[in-house]
Amino acid sequence: MFKSILSKVRRFAGISTIAASLVAAAPAMAQDKDSIVFGGSIPLSGVFAFAGVHIHAGLTDYTSWINSEGGINGHPVKYVMEDTGYEVDRSVAAFKKITGSNTVPVYYGDSTGFMKTIASELNSRGTTLMSGASFATALTDNEQYPYQFVPGPNYSQMFGIILEYIATQGKDGEKPTVAFVYSDTEFGKDPIENGKAKAAEMGIEVVEEIVTKPGSVDVSAEILKLRRVRPDFVVFHGYVLSPINEFMVQMRQMGLDTQFMGTFWSSDKLIINKMGADADGYMGVMPYNYYDSAEGGPMLDALRATAEKSDPDAGYRPTGYMQGWFNAMVWTEVIKRTMDAGKELTAENMAESLASIKDWDTGGIIGIPVTVQDMSFPVGRIWRVNAKEARYEPVSDWIHLD
Amino acid sequence: MDWLFFGEISLAGLAMGGLYALIGLGFVIIYKATRVINFAIGEIMMFAAYLFLAFAGGMEMSPWVALPLAVLGGSVLGGVIEKVMIRPMLGESSISVVMVTIGIASILVGVVEMIWGADPQLLPGFLPRKPVFIGEMYLAPKIAYGFLIGAAMLIVYLLYFRFSRGGVALRATASDQAAAYSMGINVRRVFNLAWVFGSLAASLAGVLVAATGGLSPQFGAIGLSVLVVVIVGGLDSIVGALIAGVFIGWLETVAGAYLGGEYRMPATFAVLAVILVFRPYGLFGTHEIERV
Numbered sequence: 015m016f017k018s019i020l021s022k023v024r025r026f027a028g029i030s031t032i033a034a035s036l037v038a039a040a041p042a043m044a045q046d047k048d049s050i051v052f053g054g055s056i057p058l059s060g061v062f063a064f065a066g067v068h069i070h071a072g073l074t075d076y077t078s079w080i081n082s083e084g085g086i087n088g089h090p091v092k093y094v095m096e097d098t099g100y101e102v103d104r105s106v107a108a109f110k111k112i113t114g115s116n117t118v119p120v121y122y123g124d125s126t127g128f129m130k131t132i133a134s135e136l137n138s139r140g141t142t143l144m145s146g147a148s149f150a151t152a153l154t155d156n157e158q159y160p161y162q163f164v165p166g167p168n169y170s171q172m173f174g175i176i177l178e179y180i181a182t183q184g185k186d187g188e189k190p191t192v193a194f195v196y197s198d199t200e201f202g203k204d205p206i207e208n209g210k211a212k213a214a215e216m217g218i219e220v221v222e223e224i225v226t227k228p229g230s231v232d233v234s235a236e237i238l239k240l241r242r243v244r245p246d247f248v249v250f251h252g253y254v255l256s257p258i259n260e261f262m263v264q265m266r267q268m269g270l271d272t273q274f275m276g277t278f279w280s281s282d283k284l285i286i287n288k289m290g291a292d293a294d295g296y297m298g299v300m301p302y303n304y305y306d307s308a309e310g311g312p313m314l315d316a317l318r319a320t321a322e323k324s325d326p327d328a329g330y331r332p333t334g335y336m337q338g339w340f341n342a343m344v345w346t347e348v349i350k351r352t353m354d355a356g357k358e359l360t361a362e363n364m365a366e367s368l369a370s371i372k373d374w375d376t377g378g379i380i381g382i383p384v385t386v387q388d389m390s391f392p393v394g395r396i397w398r399v400n401a402k403e404a405r406y407e408p409v410s411d412w413i414h415l416d
Numbered sequence: 417m418d419w420l421f422f423g424e425i426s427l428a429g430l431a432m433g434g435l436y437a438l439i440g441l442g443f444v445i446i447y448k449a450t451r452v453i454n455f456a457i458g459e460i461m462m463f464a465a466y467l468f469l470a471f472a473g474g475m476e477m478s479p480w481v482a483l484p485l486a487v488l489g490g491s492v493l494g495g496v497i498e499k500v501m502i503r504p505m506l507g508e509s510s511i512s513v514v515m516v517t518i519g520i521a522s523i524l525v526g527v528v529e530m531i532w533g534a535d536p537q538l539l540p541g542f543l544p545r546k547p548v549f550i551g552e553m554y555l556a557p558k559i560a561y562g563f564l565i566g567a568a569m570l571i572v573y574l575l576y577f578r579f580s581r582g583g584v585a586l587r588a589t590a591s592d593q594a595a596a597y598s599m600g601i602n603v604r605r606v607f608n609l610a611w612v613f614g615s616l617a618a619s620l621a622g623v624l625v626a627a628t629g630g631l632s633p634q635f636g637a638i639g640l641s642v643l644v645v646v647i648v649g650g651l652d653s654i655v656g657a658l659i660a661g662v663f664i665g666w667l668e669t670v671a672g673a674y675l676g677g678e679y680r681m682p683a684t685f686a687v688l689a690v691i692l693v694f695r696p697y698g699l700f701g702t703h704e705i706e707r708v
Contacts, residue, residue, distance in 0.1 A: 059529065059534070061632075061633075061634050063529065063534035063633075064533070064534040064535040064536060064632075066534075067534070198677055198678045224677065225676050225677035225678050226677045227672070227677050227678070227680045227681060230629065230677070230680075231432060231435070231625050231628060231629040231638060232428065232432045232556070232559055232628055232629065232669070234425075234428040234555070234556040234559055235424075235425040235428050235429065235669045235670075235672055235673040236672065236673070236677065237556070238421065238424050238425055238428070238554065238673070239673060241554075242421065254536050255536040255538065255630055256536065256538070256629055256630030257629065257630070259538060259630065260556075260558075260628065260629070263545075264556050267545065267547045267556075267557070268547065268554065284535060284536065288536070288537060288538040289538065
């Protein structure tokens, strides 16, 4: 236990050193050109802290890397953040504080709730483009949220990718059946209606819908319902770990041969680390290559090298890290495109630059060139857990939705 | 009506209710003896579950050694909290004491995040995995064995309160502190004992619940949801906590199965509202009448 505390203190010291060096490095580079600020409301504590610390590490390391590459068109980058505890009011306060003392062209929002709350202010200011932890379908509505985007497919698109995969798994010309299991939260309910519509369109029968109370202790009654309909696939959404493990273990104990799938936040290595052999065969949709995948590419290699350099003891970097890094990559691309076009860094100009991204090579972070559609990157791949190797392995090609 | 399905979900609900009863017992023992509503009970459960994780996971002890150690650790924590933070509050308003317990809850969450981090966790498996069938009815093994362990603990508690000196002192203090004091009972020690025993019940429930539903620093919220159980049963009634725990567990599960998961909480809160209207002191709570 003391070893673990010591390692955490060391890690924290490591992060502090990086932060200090960034602050120190920025003024030296800024002698030539002004800094570009990446702002962020980051959940380093609270219910989302398990991902927040890795998102923070991803953003920090990307900033370090881009500065080592000369910044954005010669402008050094400064990453300014506040811990929010994953509370909307604290995220709003952090946004006001950071944007009040800096010019912030791009900003990381820690939740759908915050991003929706701040939308009207973001729209009236017209200075900042925002993305963040959320893949909410609503945020890809250009009318209501013109200055926000999601750094991958939105949750409905993730369901679309999952259903595309499921449709290929039928036997004897019959489509498999599917059940949706989701948490009784805004996050959990997000893709369900669109998912049902997409399934109907593809001829896939949704045989059951299970809603679970957040923090449910026991889900055996819900599992008994699934036993009656015996779905070929169960798709989870709105969870990180529990109760996915209970559904999988109990349904297998009942002798069902159902296959289990999940969306972005339920497809990290945490599932393998905590469930061990029980995780074998679980599948997730992921828009990025996993840190420990066999894939490569110049940007993915740079990410791995920077991560290794910033914290050699950290080992595997979770999907939150990849997501933080990719967010900052998109910001950089958008700022660069806007500057290269000789335009000011306004939200409108940057949103236009974002919309212009077509067949963009992400250097291996995403395995195929990507095109922005409606403020999202509708691409992903299905990965399956190989528990013996303790990793996810791809079982589909990259799927880019039209 | 599919009676087999109804039987299966009823069985699951009753078994889960047994664990609610155990947590409710933790609330009631402390309230009955000391008149303190312990809002940190969920966090004490959480702390004990993390201790189990450390012993059985980190130190790779046998789960059957780790379980009593974790439960003991949780009960010692309860005793320390009483001695260091609650006892100095004697004589202060009940709101102040409640605020202290809320503060303790926040501190425990912070300590857990500092030591074990914020990642969700699963406890090392220690309950048999073979499905349990009662007749044709399936019962999840974790729930079935968790219920059996919890029920054994409840029986031990009931026997202790009925026959032991400590139990009698606890009951005497609960019914009249001044009289108990005048009869030579060390009331301060009884207060401490109540926290130790209350925390012990909660700690065992914490490990059993975490073994089923997983563990995270937010796990303590379960303690608050069990507040419904003790209000329905009566804050100062052990029998009330047991009956209400089992009933609420059953109701929640049946509502979830037939109406959908989003109706679990509304169903239990509807019962709470009805009880509060007709019996504000709970089904089995003491009806106190103040005469002017």
